[in-house]
Amino acid sequence: MCGSIGKSMWRLGVIIIGIVSLCSCKKREEVIAINQTRQKSTIDVATTTEATSLERFRGKKAASLQKALPVAPPHPEHWKPQAATQFRLLNFATERGVEIYLSQVRGGVEGNFDRWMKQFGQTALTPEQFSGLPKLSFMDHEGRLLEVTGPFAGGMGKTPIKDAALIGAGVVIGADTWTMKMIGPREAVLAEKDSFIQFVSLLKKNS
Amino acid sequence: MTSFRSILSRTLQIFSGLKLATACFIVLFILTWLGTLEQVDHGLYQTTKKYFSSENFLVLPEINGKMIPLPLPSAYWVSVVLFINLLIGGVIRARKGWKKVGVLMSHCGMLFLLVGGFITHHFSERGNMQVWEGETSNVAKHYFNYVIEITELVAGEIKEIHVIDHEYLEVLKPDQHQFFKLEQLPFDLEVAGYQKNSVARQAINRAPRFGERIVDGFYLEQEDSELEAETNIAGCYARLVEKDSTKGELFILWGGSAYMQPKVQKTIQHGERTFLVDLVKERWVLPNKIKLNDMKAEFYPGTINPKTFESRVTRTQEGVSEDVLIKMNQPMRRDGFTYFQAQWGPQGSDGTGKLFSVFEIVKNPADQWPKYALYVSGVGLSIHFALMLGAFIMNQFKRRNV
Known part of the structure; x- marks a missing residue:
C-alpha cells in the first residue's frame, strides 16, 4: 500500500514538473502588432536637426571635437580601448582597474588639478606648488603633471578606493583646456606612470 | 477511490x-x-x-x-x-x-x-527621476528595461509616442530578427541583433572582431552584463519596412544616445513626414509634477562623501501644489507612488553650483x-x-x- 502511494506521489511530482516546464516554453511570434502608446512627459522635447551616427553615439560636442582630436601614438597593449564618450575622447582601462582618458574640459589646468586634489581629500595647490609641478610636452605644448595618492573619495557612479593614485596632465591650448588622467589603485597606477608620460608626450595636435 | x-x-x-x-x-x-x-x-x-x-x-x-x-x-x-x-x-x-x-x-x-x-x-515597478534645481519632471525611467519609442515630429512638436515594449526586445537573441507591425504608423520596423549590453564602436578606431555589421561607420559590440545591471546599455540594428514590404536602410539604435547632451535622436524622413526613433529606458508618466526647489548635501569633513542629502520639492497635481522635503530614509508617499531620495549630482560636485537630485520611484501596491x-x-x-x-x-x- 505504502509503495503504491509512494509511486503515485512520484508520478504526481513528475506531472507537476512537466506542466511547469511546458508552461514556461513560449513560442516567439513572427510578426508582433504594436499599438502601445504613452503620454508625453516633461522630458519629451524634440531635437530639431537630424543627427549623424557620430553625433548620436558620441555627442554633438565630441563629434565636432573629433576633427580636432589629437593624433594618438600607439598605446601599450594592455591598455584596453573603451568606448569614447563626450567626456572621454580617448578612453582606456587596464585589467588592474586603472582608467586612462583624455578630456577637453573647462576651468583651466589649475582648476582641474584642484578638483582632483579635493577628490583625494587634499587641499588645493598654492600658486607656488602649481608652478613647481613637473612639466611635460602635451600635444606639442608645455603641460603640467600632477601626481596624487591617498584615499579616493569616489563620487556619483565612482567607487571610493582606499589606496588610490592619480597621475594627470593638463595643458591649455588657445581657449581649450585638455587633460589626460590616469586613476585607480595606487600600485597599478604607479606601474603605468612611465607609459602614461610617454603616451602623453607623443600626443600630437591634429593639423 | x-x-x-x-x-x-x-x-x-x-x-x-x-x-x-x-x-x-x-x-x-x-x-x-x-x-x-x-x-x-x-x-x-x-x-x-x-x-x-x-x-x-x-x-x-x-x-x-x-x-x-x-x-x-x-x-x-x-x-x-x-x-x-x-x-x-x-x-x-x-x-x-x-x-x-x-x-x-x-x-x-x-x-x-x-x-x-x-x-x-x-x-x-521601480524607476528613477532626475531633476535639476529649478526644473520640473513628471517622468520616471525604468532601471533596466529598454523600449523602442517612435514618434512623429510636426512643426517641431512631438506627437503621440509609440512604444515597442521591452518584453518583445529582451527575448531576442543577437542572431534573431523580429518584425514589428506598427498599426498606427505609415511604416513597420524590423529589429535585429538586439544586445542587452553593448558599445557602439567606431570602426575607424577598432575593426570588428566577430564580423559585426558596420553601419554608417559604427558597429555594435556585445559586452558582458555589468555587475550593476542598470548600467547596461542595450543596442540593436533596425530598419524601416514600408507597408508594401520594401525594406529601408539599416541603422543602429543605441541606448547610450540618451545620455548625450544636447539631446540627439535618430531622425527618419518618410515622404514629407519626420519621425524620431529611440532606444531608451522605459518611461512612465507620473500623475504629478515634481519641481526641485533646492538640493542640499552635507559632507563628511575634508571629503566629498555626502553625510546626508535632501531635496525640497514642490509637488503639483491637478493645479494643487504642496511643498515637501524628501530626505534619505524619509520618502514622500503619494497616490500609490513612493519617492525615495536616491542620488544627487553632478559627479564630483562639492555641493555648490547647480545640482540635480535623483529620486527612486516605486509603485508597489504592497508597499507597507x-x-x-x-x-x-x-x-x-x-x-x-x-x-x-x-x-x-x-x-x-x-x-x-x-
Missing part, C-alpha cells in the same frame, strides 16, 4: 507538516546565503533574478565562478510551497480556540508577508504590507506569550494552593 483518498490525505499531511515548513526555511536560508556569495561576481540584479524570481524553477549555484552541481528550487517556488504549508497547516488544519489565537495571528501575519512579497514581485505583516505577527506572538505566561502563573498558583 480509497487509493485516491489516501494520496490526498498523504499529500495534505506532507503539505501541512512542520517538516516541510522547516525544510522550506532551511532552503530559503541556503538560497539567501548562496545568493549573497554569488552577487559579488554577478551583481545584485542578475543574482536576485536567478535566485528569487518566478522565471527559474531550479537554480544551480555558483561560487567563485564555479558551478555547484546541486540543483535547488528557486526562492519564489519555495515561498509558494511555504505559503501553502502555512495556509493548510497553520490556519486551516490547526487547532482553533482562544488559546491558539496568538499563533493563528502570527501565521496570518506570515501569510500576509508572503502575499506582500508575491504582489511586489509581480506588480511593483511587510510592516503591517510584522505588526500582526508581533501582536500575535505577544498574545501567545502573554497567554502562555498567564497559564504558567495560574498553574504555579494552583500547585501552591494544592
